[in-house]
Amino acid sequence: MRLSRAEYKEIARWTEQLRPTRQCMKILKDRYPHHSQSTLLSIFSLEYQKRTKRTMSRHHVPDVMERYYQRYLSETKVRPTAPVLLELANEVDLSPALMARIILDRFLKDMDGGMPSKTVLNSMLKEPSLIQDHILANNIYQCTINDCCYGPLVDCIKHAVGQEHEVLLRDKLMERNLSFLDENQLRTMGYDKTPDIILEVPVAVEGHIIHWIESKASFGDDHSHRTYLNEQFWSYWNRFGPGLVIYWYGFIEELDCQRDRGLDPSMRRPLGHHGVDRQQWLPLS
Numbered sequence: 001m002r003l004s005r006a007e008y009k010e011i012a013r014w015t016e017q018l019r020p021t022r023q024c025m026k027i028l029k030d031r032y033p034h035h036s037q038s039t040l041l042s043i044f045s046l047e048y049q050k051r052t053k054r055t056m057s058r059h060h061v062p063d064v065m066e067r068y069y070q071r072y073l074s075e076t077k078v079r080p081t082a083p084v085l086l087e088l089a090n091e092v093d094l095s096p097a098l099m100a101r102i103i104l105d106r107f108l109k110d111m112d113g114g115m116p117s118k119t120v121l122n123s124m125l126k127e128p129s130l131i132q133d134h135i136l137a138n139n140i141y142q143c144t145i146n147d148c149c150y151g152p153l154v155d156c157i158k159h160a161v162g163q164e165h166e167v168l169l170r171d172k173l174m175e176r177n178l179s180f181l182d183e184n185q186l187r188t189m190g191y192d193k194t195p196d197i198i199l200e201v202p203v204a205v206e207g208h209i210i211h212w213i214e215s216k217a218s219f220g221d222d223h224s225h226r227t228y229l230n231e232q233f234w235s236y237w238n239r240f241g242p243g244l245v246i247y248w249y250g251f252i253e254e255l256d257c258q259r260d261r262g263l264d265p266s267m268r269r270p271l272g273h274h275g276v277d278r279q280q281w282l283p284l285s
Contacts, residue, residue: 001250020149042219085139096143097151212243220251
């Protein structure tokens with residue numbers, strides 16, 4: 001799916017009123033029924049992460065964190081079975097998973113009298129049953145399962161989805177008898193930073209010769225694409241030549257402007273007539 005920059009900005013503006021709960025996806029899908037839920041979730045995640053980066057510092061002021069903690073303690077005394085942390089996170093417009101981290105960190109400082117290690121903190125966020133306080137454990141759990149942008153559950157889902165699309169890409173290439181090396185094979189050969197696929201025999205896609213393919217299980221907006229260009233794509237181009245990027249959930253169509261330089265963004269059925277829907281890929285020539 002290709003969106004104009006104006007269409008993307010319209011969706012992005014509309015997401016500003018939403019919180020990162022799983023209910024927000026139904027609201028988005030009702031508002032934009034012609035876009036896939038995966039595309040809408042990816043756009044919302046991108047925009048919410050930008051919003052969080054802009055506002056996170058105000059939540060990490062010591063007085064503010066202490067106020068959140070004391071509010072949690074007082075409200076759980078009155079409503080011990082209520083999802084107090086989830087409600088508080090939505091009220092102050094903070095990711096539920098990030099609110100859970102703040103409160104758990106403060107709780108562990110009380111318990112141990114010192115700064116908790118990141119290892120202990122992360123293990124409890126991943127497995128709330130390790131938390132001795134059952135009310136807090138339940139609140140942490142509620143925050144984790146209801147956050148669609150942050151937290152250990154989201155991290156696992158993103159990793160699995162990324163792996164799934166890399167496998168799909170490899171399957172499509174094998175169906176077309178295209179010879180290639182994947183990222184794991186390249187690492188065993190001593191390469192450190194590599195694209196997901198290097199074609200042993202380059203192919204032409206819409207008149208562009210491509211040597212490598214990068215799979216992104218996300219939507220390609222201006223910020224993420226610019227970051228990928230600077231941190232990954234141009235280095236691939238310098239080392240391996242022109243390539244192609246697949247944005248499985250779509251991208252802003254104005255980003256398709258690097259073909260003459262050897263970069264082709266793309267999207268869904270890997271490799272045009274060789275196999276990716278023209279609506280989802282960008283050549284980087």
